[in-house]
Each structure stands twice: as C-alpha cells, then as structure tokens.
Amino acid sequence: MFFDFGIKDVIDIFLVALMLYYVYRLMKESRSLNVFIGIMMFVVSWLFVSQILEMRLLGSIMDKLVSVGVIGLIILFQEDIRKFLYTLGAHQRIRMVMRLFSSDKDTTAREDKESIMPIVMACLSLSKGKVGALIVMERSTPLDDIADTGEIIDAGINQRLIENIFFKNSPLHDGAMIISKKRIKAAGCILPVSHSYDIPKELGLRHRAAMGISQECDAIAIVVSEETGGISVAIKGAFQLRLSAEKLESILTNEMGQ
Numbered sequence: 276m277f278f279d280f281g282i283k284d285v286i287d288i289f290l291v292a293l294m295l296y297y298v299y300r301l302m303k304e305s306r307s308l309n310v311f312i313g314i315m316m317f318v319v320s321w322l323f324v325s326q327i328l329e330m331r332l333l334g335s336i337m338d339k340l341v342s343v344g345v346i347g348l349i350i351l352f353q354e355d356i357r358k359f360l361y362t363l364g365a366h367q368r369i370r371m372v373m374r375l376f377s378s379d380k381d382t383t384a385r386e387d388k389e390s391i392m393p394i395v396m397a398c399l400s401l402s403k404g405k406v407g408a409l410i411v412m413e414r415s416t417p418l419d420d421i422a423d424t425g426e427i428i429d430a431g432i433n434q435r436l437i438e439n440i441f442f443k444n445s446p447l448h449d450g451a452m453i454i455s456k457k458r459i460k461a462a463g464c465i466l467p468v469s470h471s472y473d474i475p476k477e478l479g480l481r482h483r484a485a486m487g488i489s490q491e492c493d494a495i496a497i498v499v500s501e502e503t504g505g506i507s508v509a510i511k512g513a514f515q516l517r518l519s520a521e522k523l524e525s526i527l528t529n530e531m532g533q
C-alpha cells in the first residue's frame with residue numbers, strides 16, 4: 276500500500292492542505308472559526324467511522340448528512356463564498372489579462388481622469404457647507420444591484436448636479452450616489468453596512484455603508500461628513516480620513532487609472 280505513494284499523492288495532500296488553510300482563514304476572518312472546527316471534527320469522525328472502523332449503518336447515516344450538509348453550508352456561507360470568488364476574480368493579474376482583450380482601455384483611463392474633477396469640486400463644496408454625501412465609484416465589479424435600490428438618473432458627471440442631489444431638501448439626498456462608466460447612474464441607493472469593529476466609534480452609518488461596499492467589491496466610496504465636513508475615502512476595506520481636495524484628486528486619479 277505504501278509503495279503506491281507517489282508525487283501525485285504529495286501534490287494532492289498539499290492542495291488539500293492549502294484549500295483547508297484558505298477555508299480556515301476565510302472562516303476566521305468572518306468570525307466562524309468554531310463552525311470550521313465543528314466541520315473538521317465531523318469530517319474526521321465520518322472518515323474514522325466509514326473508512327477505518329467500516330461501520331456501515333452509522334457510516335451510511337453520516338454519508339447522507341454530508342451530502343445534505345454541503346448544501347446547508349453553501350446556504351449558510353453564501354456571503355463568504357461570494358466574497359471568496361470575488362477575491363479570486365478580482366486578482367490583479369486576471370484583471371490585467373482581461374484588460375488586454377478590452378478594446379477601449381486608453382480612452383477609459385483618460386475619460387476616468389476627466390470625470391474626477393467635478394466630483395472633487397462637488398465634495399469640496401459639500402464639505403465647506405457641511406452637507407453629508409456618499410458617492411460610490413464603480414470599477415470592475417458592476418454595481419447594478421445597488422443602483423436598483425435607488426433612483427436611476429443616468430446623467431453626465433456635473434458638479435452642480437452632485438451638489439443639488441445631496442442638498443438637504445433634495446428627495447435623493449439620503450443614501451448613496453453611484454457613479455458608473457463616467458455617468459451619475461443612480462442616487463438614494465442603499466449600501467451594505469459594514470459590521471467591522473475597526474471603524475472608529477465616532478463614525479456613523481454613512482461611513483459604515485462606505486466601508487461595507489468597499490469590503491464587498493473594488494468600488495471607491497467617498498464620504499463627506501455632515502457633522503465635521505471631513506472628506507474620507509474607503510477602498511478595499513480601508514479608510515483614508517480627513518482628506519484635502521488635492522489628496523482626494525490624487526487618490527481618485529491613481530485608483531481609477533489602475
């Protein structure tokens with residue numbers, strides 16, 4: 276039996292170990308470590324019962340539980356599985372390869388830059404007037420589902436329009452504005468709220484919503500605080516707080532150009 280053990284088996288064991296390590300990390304991040312330990316204990320006892328002890332009755336019951344359990348786990352962890360697959364697909368190298376097949380890559384970069392200035396100027400003006408705002412700039416992950424939670428606008432990016440939407444009396448001032456493909460796609464949209472413990476206590480729901488969307492996809496979320504007028508940006512689950520207009524412009528130019 277031991278003589279059959281070859282390089283293929285070593286690779287097999289290595290890949291399984293790698294997979295288990297990734298699942299462990301993912302579950303640890305989503306605070307589901309105890310579930311992971313529970314699953315591992317079940318799998319080990321299942322293997323022990325059916326493979327080593329060869330208990331047929333208990334083994335067949337556990338077999339059935341495993342097949343149903345897999346579907347249960349997919350339902351239970353659908354958010355984490357979605358995040359994992361997103362991380363896989365959003366990998367920088369994959370995106371670079373995909374860009375090779377995209378025909379309008381040069382114009383996209385230039386137009387991205389042109390659309391940034393009105394957003395920066397609008398944020399500056401909203402900040403001076405202490406008008407709260409939440410603007411999400413789409414990148415490679417489509418935000419159609421988020422846009423559908425608000426009102427579709429589909430207008431060119433315009434400083435005055437952005438300011439008007441966020442003014443307190445505007446019917447669309449609550450919620451987030453979605454910028455997609457150099458256009459104001461929608462406003463009054465509802466974002467997923469982050470439950471992260473790392474967000475400073477003084478930051479409220481608007482900032483949590485910005486953090487939430489930045490954790491779920493590669494979008495850039497800009498927040499203007501109603502309380503302080505401070506401008507912040509959330510990218511990939513990290514905040515950059517109290518930004519000047521120049522800093523905001525440089526962040527947006529760098530990030531949108533990537």
Ligand SMILES: Nc1ncnc2c1ncn2[C@@H]1O[C@H](COP(=O)(O)OP(=O)(O)OP(=O)(O)O)[C@@H](O)[C@H]1O
Pocket residue numbers: 407408409448449450451464465466467468477478479480481482483484499500501502503
């Ligand atoms: N899930 C969400 N999606 C989109 N917008 C949201 C969401 N949750 C809250 N908001 C927006 O944030 C506003 C509430 O902001 P809140 O005062 O709690 O946040 P804050 O982070 O402390 O911001 P500020 O510094 O402006 O007070 C709401 O009126 C709404 O416009």
